[in-house]
Amino acid sequence: QSALTQPASVSGSPGQSITISCTGTSSDVGGYNYVSWYQQHPGKVPKLMIYEVSNRPSGVSNRFSGSKSGNTASLTISGLQAEDEADYYCGSYTSSSTYVFGTGTKVTVL
Amino acid sequence: QVQLVQSGAEVKKPGASVKVSCKASGYTFTIGYYIHWVRQAPGQGLEWMGWINPNSGVTNYAQKFQGRVTMTRDTSISTAYMEMSRLTSDDTAVYFCARALTITYLDYWGQGTLVTVSS
Numbered sequence: 001q002s003a004l005t006q007p008a009s010v011s012g013s014p015g016q017s018i019t020i021s022c023t024g025t026s027s028d029v030g031g032y033n034y035v036s037w038y039q040q041h042p043g044k045v046p047k048l049m050i051y052e053v054s055n056r057p058s059g060v061s062n063r064f065s066g067s068k069s070g071n072t073a074s075l076t077i078s079g080l081q082a083e084d085e086a087d088y089y090c091g092s093y094t095s096s097s098t099y100v101f102g103t104g105t106k107v108t109v110l
Numbered sequence: 111q112v113q114l115v116q117s118g119a120e121v122k123k124p125g126a127s128v129k130v131s132c133k134a135s136g137y138t139f140t141i142g143y144y145i146h147w148v149r150q151a152p153g154q155g156l157e158w159m160g161w162i163n164p165n166s167g168v169t170n171y172a173q174k175f176q177g178r179v180t181m182t183r184d185t186s187i188s189t190a191y192m193e194m195s196r197l198t199s200d201d202t203a204v205y206f207c208a209r210a211l212t213i214t215y216l217d218y219w220g221q222g223t224l225v226t227v228s229s
Contacts, residue, residue: 001173003155034213047219051217087155091158093213097213098161098172102155109162
């Protein structure tokens with residue numbers, strides 16, 4: 001099972017919106033609505049930000065939203081803030097009843 | 111509140127084995143949730159290793175770790191374990207356990223356990 005493909009880095013200015021893509025195959029991202037997104041600050045534990053493509057856990061800002069089209073899922077952060085600077089990983093259920101993470105994206109707030 | 115508390119840091123020599131524990135609290139360990147193990151090498155991304163169903167003990171490992179990783183649980187103390195054998199320096203990483211609604215998303219994570227493999 002290969003890792004899902006994410007851009008290595010994405011940047012934006014405060015207040016702007018950015019989108020991170022996550023590309024897989026029909027055996028993972030494209031085949032199920034079980035894509036999730038995690039935020040990880042340096043030296044910290046990953047935090048669930050989006051589950052089942054577009055659902056936000058309680059306590060997660062509504063500035064974070066998720067979507068999916070075909071084999072590609074996306075995470076959009078609107079109204080970018082300094083605290084959003086972190087690494088972001090997508091994850092997906094797979095047809096082998098396993099789980100796979102994306103390669104990770106470093107978000108920089110300019 | 112849901113908590114996953116992992117065992118402390120380990121230093122191992124190449125060829126040795128390591129066993130990391132993950133004690134769950136704040137929910138019913140055997141109902142509805144699996145425990146996944148994820149590792150992160152220094153400066154690298156998240157790597158999924160496998161899951162265990164605490165109710166049945168059924169496991170599923172990433173192909174990369176099959177034959178070298180064993181996941182078990184002790185329901186009497188709500189604790190999951192991940193044991194890895196034949197360690198090499200490439201296994202130096204922080205190992206996380208995480209609770210998941212079966213295999214869909216990982217909602218609570220342990221604090222991580224640093225395993226260092228060095229001669």
